[in-house]
Amino acid sequence: MATSSSFVAHIGARYAGALFDLCMERGVVDAVAADLDTIAALIAESADLAAFLKSPLHKRDEQGRAMQALMFRAGVGPFATNFVQLLARNGRLFALPAALSAFKDLLAKSRGEVTAKAVSAEPLSFEQSEQLKSELSRLVGKTVTIDAKVDQSLLGGLIVRVGSRQIDGSLKTKLDRLAVAMKGNA
Template sequence: MQGLSAIAQRYATALYELAETEKTLDDVAADLRDLRQMLVDSEDLARLTRSPILSRDEQSKAIAAILDKAGAKPLTKKFVGTLAMNRRLFALPGIIDAFLSELARRRGEVTAEISSAKALTKTQEKALTDALKKAIGSTVAIETKVEPALIGGLIVKVGSRMIDSSLRTKLQRLQLAMKGTA
C-alpha cells in the first residue's frame, strides 16, 4: 500500500504544479471531484480503472469518452489520458484525494467530508460551508458524497471529529434501545 500512496502523491503533485502553472486549479479540482463521484456511483467505471485485462488503448479511449461526456477541462483529460497510457488508472482515487488535500493545505483550508442521502443543492452546500466556517474558525472546503442508505440527514467529518445526524443511525439507536427494554 505504501507504493500506491507514493505513486498517487507523485502524480498528484505533478498535476497540481501543471494546474497552478495554467491557473486552472479550481477547474481541475472540480473535474476531479466529479470524477471521484462517478467512480463511487459506477461500478463499471471503477472496474475500468482497475482492469488489467483491458489494453492501454481501450482504457484510454473509454476514459476519454467518459471525460468528454462529463465536460472535463483539457488539462484533466490530458492528465487522466496519461494515467491510462502509463497503466496507472488504478491509482486514480488516491491521486484525486492527494491532489485535493494538497490544494486545501496550500490554501489553508480544512476539508469537511459531507455524506448525505441525496445530493445537496448549491444553496445547501453554501449554508453548510458557512456554518462550518463559523464553528471551526477557518476556511472550509467541503467534499460531498451521496449515500442513499443514510435515508436522511447528514454525516459531517472534519479531521478526527464526526457528527452523525443521519436517520439510519437514529433508527439503529432506537432499535438498540428497544432491544434493551425487551
C-alpha cells in the same frame, strides 16, 4: 492489481502531488482543477467508466486510447489529459479517483480551506449546503468546502466529517442506538 484502499490512496496521492507541483510551477492550478472536477463528474455519472478504470482486462494502450477520446469529447485540457494518459501508460488508471481526491485536498490546503465530507440520505439543496458550509466554517475557523455524497441507507439526517471530527446525525444511527438501548433494558 491493487486491492487495498490505502495502497490505492497512496498511489493516487503520489501522482496528485506531482501534478499539483507541476501546476503550481506553471501557474495552471485553477484550470487543471476545473478539468479534474469534470473528470470526477464523468466517473461519478458512469458506473461503466468507474468499472473500466478498475478493470485489469484492458491493455494499457486500450485504456489510454479510450481515455484520450473521452477527455477530448469532454473538453478536458492538455495537463489533465496528459495526467490521465500517464496513469494509463503506467497501469495505474485504477488510482485515478484517488488521485482526483488527493489533488482536491492539496488544492484546498494550499488555499487554507478545509474539505468536509457530508453524507446524506437525499441530495442537499443549495441552501442546505450553504448553511452547512457557514456553520462548519464558524466551528473550525477556516473556509469549508463540502464534498457531498448520497447514501439512502441513512434513512434521513446527515453524517459530516471534517478532518478527524465526525458528526453523525443520521436516522439510521439513532435507530441503531435505540435498538441497543432497548436490548439493554430487556
